[in-house]
Amino acid sequence: MEQKILDSRISGMDLETDRIILEAEEVLTVDVHAAKNLINSGHRYLDVRTVEEFENGHVEKAFNIPYMFSTPQGRVKNPKFMEQVLSVCSKEDHLVVGCQSGVRSVYATTDLLKADFKHVCNMGGGYIAWVENGFAVKKPKMDL
Template sequence: MVGHEYAQDRAHELSQRWFLLYRSHSRPRQRVGLRYRLRWWKSSNRDTTSSPMASAGLVQISDKKELEALPTVDGGEVRELMSSGHHYLDVRLGKDFDKAHADGARNISYYLSVTPSGKEKNPHFVDEVAEIFGKDEHLIVGCNTGFRSRLATKDLLDAGFKNVRNLKGGYQSFLQSENQQPAAHQQ
């Protein structure tokens, strides 16, 4: 009987230790609402560049103001600027660029792939742009709707390119301003 009671006490003690160990390593359970989770996410010591939001191409709120302050150009000004020596850099995927693009545009993809599960940024984007264009050349950066080109413009300005402008509204605004059909890729 003594051995049986000892085994029960020992099992109870171990279960209490496991419970306390689990409880000490888990998050507090009293606040589990979305507001608390977001506050916990922001306040924790996380590397935001490797967060799921950053890898998905989503922008932090502090960067949003920087993106809105970037130098921009309207779709109607593009033809005039290109005729005066500006270069059009299209940052869409190659398959989208091949379907239709502005005359004289060069394509360097900002993303390597875009899938429903996420976006994979081109890690050599700035280097590829630097191989083709000098840091003092005038660039107009465009994508389809203008969001991806804002990210690309910010990266280029941060890398030391001096005369870079984002095409506000992207290729779609360029088409609307020109009131034309997309020019098919000619070889």
């Protein structure tokens, strides 16, 4: 009972939210400038946004594995996320994980660390911060 009281003070919400906050504190989050430097030095960029978000524009050289899917009931976690990541990455790969704003990527990075990925960090601010800083993006070609 004492643990519940202590945990609920973290977010003032519920125990599940508190658990996520505590786990997120273990995730290394870097700003977009550091992320760009890591990517330029050979880290791979895992974009965990939806396919639609990714197709509307993404960090150059990124690969996309959605962490969540949009459904009529709201967003749901991709049940094959880890399987899909493991099909293209090893647990020794150096990864920068990003999403739209930096929230989904914290969850994804947490899951990757729990699965024993060794060199993973979250890009704070996500794609929004990347664009706001004027960094190169790949956008779809528009037909005229």
